[in-house]
Amino acid sequence: MGHISPLAFRHLFFWFGALLVGGIALLQASYQSETSPARVTLTAANVGDVRLVKSGGGEIPMPPDTPSAHSSTLASLPAQHSSLVAAAWFAGERESAPDVRIAFSSFDKTRQRWTPAVFIVDRHLLGQQLGFGIRRLGNPVLWRDDNDHLHLFVVGTGIGGWATSRIIHLQQRGDTLSTTDPQFAPRAVLPLSWLWNLSYLVRNSPVVLANGAVVLPIYFELGSKYPALAKLDRTGSFRGIARISRKPNLLQPAVLPITEHRWFAFMRMSGGTHRIAMAETQDAGTHWHDRPDLQLPNPNASVAAINANGFHALTFNPSSTGRDQLVTATSANGERWRISAQLAIGETGDEFSYPAMLWHENTLWVSYTDRRRHIAWQRFTVTRNTP
């Protein structure tokens, strides 16, 4: 029997390991190939222009002793739920304050009003669950999956301000029909950047695809600001990212499906022409190209867009200098917009901003920040002007 030297043994060990790794990697490559192209399901054809008729509105109650609120998000609740719609926002002493937490309320079907707000995410508890610290919380985004679990994406900052943010994915635990106090537990930190996973934030609601998967609009904002999409499967498992634009001053994309594969993204513009920026994809979010800016102004403020079964709605501040007005416009094609509802008019310096929209049970729901004191909401029924 020949004697095997330690070096020869190490070589043999390496090549055996390489074969093992190669085998597993090839299995992954063969199983994880794209099975079906992404697309959305649109349940109604284009019905022309519409008229919005207000059917409700007011303030969503704040948690006790909480002076400031910002950046709300809306999600529909299951049919058997006692509430119609859920809302979440960040609340505390002020934006970026250490006491900011994520607040939650839902619109009770029977009482036709919002339930008392509760806090559902606390940065200290979240840090303990994650195993590392979170300095500040912000920008919650809700999504209900097809198993009726609510998912919550929140921004958590590292050392520094919003530019050191990461996106944390939480999922509802336990009783999914609990109205007053849903429990959320962290599920993942979305891996979005090589640079210590820094500086990706979330703001607008995801677009649900035909297979139950979602694309979540996100944006980078360390120095250069650019929009992107995070892809998640129907269970909420992260699947990858795609960049929407390389322009260095666009953020907070809102994605509007026009057809199954053709989507628009509308973006807040930091500087530049002070108009709402626009990009388009023809292959359901895989490749994007920039389009000329819309003729609608943008005072460096977030916008929201939705395809409401055939008509399109866009909520924005109709000014290039301030956030003291907020309107909802409608469109048949996503390119030419007509203002259909005046949501808020304030005095110079007032702020009505960060809108969120939801289409649920043939009603358009809009929520927005009202002077940073609370979250306001309005509800519209829709009259269709058939062309």
Place this chain on the structure above:
Amino acid sequence: MMTIPWPWEVNAAITPSLAVLSVGMRIGWALVLGALSVSVLHMFSITARRAVAFAIVVMCLIPTEWSPSWWLGLAFQTPSLVLQGLCGLYLYRHSQARLPNTVSPTYSTIVSAPASWPLRLLVVAIVAGWLLALDTFAFFDFALYSIGFTPHAVLASLFFACLLQLISTRSGHSPSTQHYRDLALIVLVSTLVHLLWRLPSGNVWDALLDPWLWIMAHGLAASALIKKFIGNQRRAKAID
């Protein structure tokens, strides 16, 4: 009963579970800070160095706000598996050294690398890091980072490990052989750990290179170039 999909199944998550991520982060920073403490405290006795390194490793592994991992994770998330591997190897060699309780040249030759890192390896790390850093700021039309989530990137990582192993075999007894051989094994093990548990983030580029390792590569390359320049100057003077 809940079934966990195998890593190669189509519905397997491509990111690590939160429990795995939390443990992986603590182990990662324990290895890095342990190696750093041994390296920085070189003027102290071997016993003192080992005691300090042990205390730091234990502190990093504890899941509390008092742990350095808590704060390093907040700032930098998890170190790359290759950096963890290099630090682990450094600690292993340090623990294997049989030494007197003093600093000696013998000790430094055992614990530290037999020669400085090959410049071409450092250049690969530097160029790869610059590509990933520029990609972070959307400098290119294509998205390099997102390719790191695909199985093809894992195969590229495996190819890189095999290439390093072949170079180490062919370079015979040159001073850099040990580095190529060590790095080949570290990249291979990192790829396997990434495949099985998706550490550190689900992206294979994060497993191979992190910004700290990239910055270190700059420092080592600068040091190697300065040494080379001084050596050339001395040789030129000697010839004169």
